[in-house]
Amino acid sequence: GAGVSQTPSNKVTEKGKYVELRCDPISGHTALYWYRQSLGQGPEFLIYFQGTGAADDSGLPNDRFFAVRPEGSVSTLKIQRTERGDSAVYLCASSLRQGVYNEQFFGPGTRLTVL
């Protein structure tokens, strides 16, 4: 399997709980992106990493959202004190490196439902 993988595929949680969503990028891809897709909408940018550092986190909606990529490969998106409005599909993408024509390959997403 050479694609981007995300776990879990589905996550149901209660309002106020903490969740972690995991992304395994394509091996060798140095750039990693998180997007959020609400029902009937296009993906919305959250954050991207080049290597271990967050190069742009301007899309994170508030300080309840945080993401890490400690070894430059796997990334975890962390959401504290979840709210019903956080319910969406969280998509991860990776590309060989940052740059204009580097295709972003998307994973299947994690569907988060906050009850």
Place this chain on the structure above:
Amino acid sequence: QQQVKQSPQSLIVQKGGISIINCAYENTAFDYFPWYQQFPGKGPALLIAIRPDVSEKKEGRFTISFNKSAKQFSLHIMDSQPGDSATYFCAARNTDKLIFGTGTRLQVFP
């Protein structure tokens, strides 16, 4: 200024027909315009992409037309097939992040 406007929201086409989806943008800093195809339960997959210094790009049955002065671009699917039934997103790149349109749900009937 970061928005990409996409239309129509949904499209029904007969097999063999031409599907046309349109997008418009405002930000002249966008430097790359990909189209993604998404099937239910799957992540978006790159279909075709164009740079702003090119007016048209064709790959098989898929063509992007790009009008830089009008800040508009469109996807044409020739000889549409039932297997093309999916949601299509246009996007524009700005400093490595993609700004997506709201999507067009295409249904191709036999």
